[in-house]
Amino acid sequence: MRLTNATTPAKTSADAAARIAPERDPETVQIQRIGRRDQENQQPTSARPSHWRPDIEGLRALAVGVVIAAHIGFPYMAGGFVGVDVFFVISGFLITSLLLREIDKTGTVSIAGFYARRAVRLLPAAATVLLATLVASWIWLPRTRLGDISADAATAALNVINIRLAQEGTDYLNATVDPSPLQHFWSLAVEEQFYIVWPLVLLAIAFLGTKFGRPGKFTAARHRHRGPGRTAAITAFLVIAAGVSFWMSASWTQSDPVWSYFGIHTRAWELAVGALIAVAAGSIRAFAPKWAAALASWAGLALITASVFLLDERTVFPGTAALLPVAGTALVIAAGCAPHRFGATMLLGVRPAQFIGKISYGLYLWHWPLIMIGPAVWGLDDVRVRHYLVLMGVAFLLTIATFYLVENPIRTRRPLVQVPSRALAMGGGLIATALAASLFMAAQPLPEQSNEEAAEITGNDTTVWELLGESSDVNTVPANLTPTLDGAADDVPALNDDGCQVDRDDPDINKDCWYGDPEGDKTVVLYGDSHAGQWFPALRQTAEASGWRLLVMTKANCSVADVREHDSVLGREYTECREWKDDVIDYLGEVEPDVVVAAAFDKKDVIADDPDKAWIDGWVDTVDRLQDVAGEVYYMADNPDIGEDVPGCLAENPHDASVCVGDLEDSVVEPERREQLIEAVTDAGANVVDSTPWICDVDQGTCPVVVGNLLVYRDGNHLSARFVAELAPQIAAAIPLEVQPTER
Structure with missing residues (x-):
């Protein structure tokens, strides 16, 4: 100017x-x-x-x-x-x-x-x-x-x-x-x-x-x-x-x-x-x-x-x-x-x-x-x-x-x-x-990490769990960190590249986001915003192993709760979100899924005189609507929010990764409202899945950011796709999908 x-x-x-x-x-x-x-x-x-x-x-x-x-x-x-x-x-x-x-x-x-x-x-x-x-x-x-x-x-x-x-x-x-x-x-x-x-x-x-x-x-x-x-x-x-x-x-x-x-x-x-x-x-x-x-x-x-x-x-x-x-x-x-x-x-x-x-x-x-x-x-x-x-x-x-x-x-x-x-x-x-x-x-490289390599997590159903308790004291960023610090931002679920996370300004649903076993007789739906979509790598493995079809219905920054939202990027009420959610429910009425897994980021700008009450009531209303079109409804309580860019913090502290470890008490978004919400959706008939014990050491009250050779967060609140993929055993146990026969 x-x-x-x-x-x-x-x-x-x-x-x-x-x-x-x-x-x-x-x-x-x-x-x-x-x-x-x-x-x-x-x-x-x-x-x-x-x-x-x-x-x-x-x-x-x-x-x-x-x-x-x-x-x-x-x-x-x-x-x-x-x-x-x-x-x-x-x-x-x-x-x-x-x-x-x-x-x-x-x-x-x-x-x-x-x-x-x-x-x-x-x-x-x-x-x-x-x-x-x-x-x-x-x-x-x-x-x-x-x-x-x-x-x-x-x-x-x-x-x-x-x-x-x-x-x-x-x-x-x-x-x-x-x-x-x-x-x-x-x-x-x-x-x-x-x-x-x-x-x-x-x-x-x-x-x-x-x-x-x-x-x-x-x-x-x-x-x-x-x-x-x-x-x-x-x-x-x-x-x-x-x-x-x-x-x-x-x-x-x-x-x-x-x-x-x-x-x-x-x-x-x-x-x-x-x-x-x-x-x-x-x-x-x-x-x-x-x-x-x-x-x-x-x-x-x-x-x-x-x-x-x-x-x-x-x-x-x-x-x-x-x-x-x-x-x-x-x-x-x-x-x-x-x-x-x-x-x-x-x-x-x-x-x-x-x-x-x-x-x-x-x-x-x-x-x-x-x-x-x-x-x-x-x-x-x-x-x-x-x-x-x-x-x-x-x-x-x-x-x-x-x-x-x-x-x-x-x-x-x-x-x-x-x-x-x-x-x-x-x-x-x-x-x-x-x-x-x-x-x-x-062209400047990131600071040198440790020459030592951490134990690789290879999918054993106890590996992540076993290493979680000792991960808060990790001092150095391992040389074989996956994803790498400079590649963390791109470590997103495959559904993003497939166009299955609908953009903010698009009110239309994408009906082509089918995964899992295409011949499956049963259907599980993943529904919500990016905090729902982040669970895709684990749920996809579970669906494929069980012979289920997986339908993904996710939209950027669009909560599942039936509320009015203000979107900071759009700078106005997020009307596309409400329209999209109504169309999703109508489409699920046609699909008649056996299971719906719903999740959303708890930090939403709700337009209401009492935002907390509106948030809880909105979730209950959504659970009721989902139960009308699906067999079972699972509510995945939101994961902890570290509050700062984790890869950036580790890049600044490659030899003292413990500086970046989150405090569990501070990382839970709106803890009092969260407890009230869990109680409300449970009373409404939803099954509650709390992923916090899979991510944080609840005994120590810490949320590690490096577990084994895995980077837990790709930013401050989204889990890395590679880390979530290793939580497939936890997802399978929390959301049991009946294994379908291989011959039909």
């Missing part, structure tokens, strides 16, 4: 304007220089503002401030993520103002010059933060995360990280992974994608105008290169683009929230709104009453403020909700085209806001890596707002250092500013450096 501006008006002479003074943005200087020449030549005012805009600088300060407040969990400011939308509108306005002035002056757009200015202004600070974040991640974050963070850095350098995050965000297997310390680069990627397309569009309009158009009859000579026809074409394009993009945002955010949040297709309208104001700026300045502009500026500021306090993580966003901050920003910027001394600039123009606005780009870049890596550097497990405030102080100091040592010296260096090829070469070099660092980091 573009967060630049000048600090003081330029001098009046053309020579002084041509020199870019320290702490000034070349683009702003160019805008002001052309505007001054308009005045000196007594030409009609250009269609864009030609004066210094302290209101925009103040808006930048407001935007970065509310973004940081939301990210550190500042009370009542959960909607601070709208600061990004404020930046989008500002960027659309300033970039379009610059490009239109260039068309007015030359009749065309210098693509090389434009991209050179982008490179000089944005890349040095961005590359500095990228490289520093990679180094800090390598030093302080679990080595198991380096591959993903390196990929994030590479895509950030190429300005496509928003696409990567959208793809990763829709992958349920990544739901428990901490956010990337480079995640905030998504908004910069969106803007850069806009910067790639928009100058080319304007260049095409300018070319067509030159080839087919004529200067307007009343067009001033100074603006003969952009007559009414070109202005109308630019306006029409922006209106159509904004309309289509807004329609996509309003229509698709509900059903596809991740792609809608990160995608250029649903954000382009916000940039287009800023661009439209740039096109209309001259008319606003000429015809808008200043008193009305002053009122509009305060109204806009009120809308932005209201959005910060009224919106939160449960808001479907962007969608139509983004209208609030976008409209507010548009009002402030448009009003600033006809400034009044009693307008919102009275507040936005105060000196502290101007300084924060000046350095806001660097502050935005630095704040998120400090939030994500700072607690690890500090050694904090329980991070509070006060800790984040200290980290933001560090981010502020790093921002100032970056501004005065990196940003300003480079963007004011005349050989770079005046020769586009040099600026582009510098930008290419910085991108190449970031890519090389990403590849180097991705």
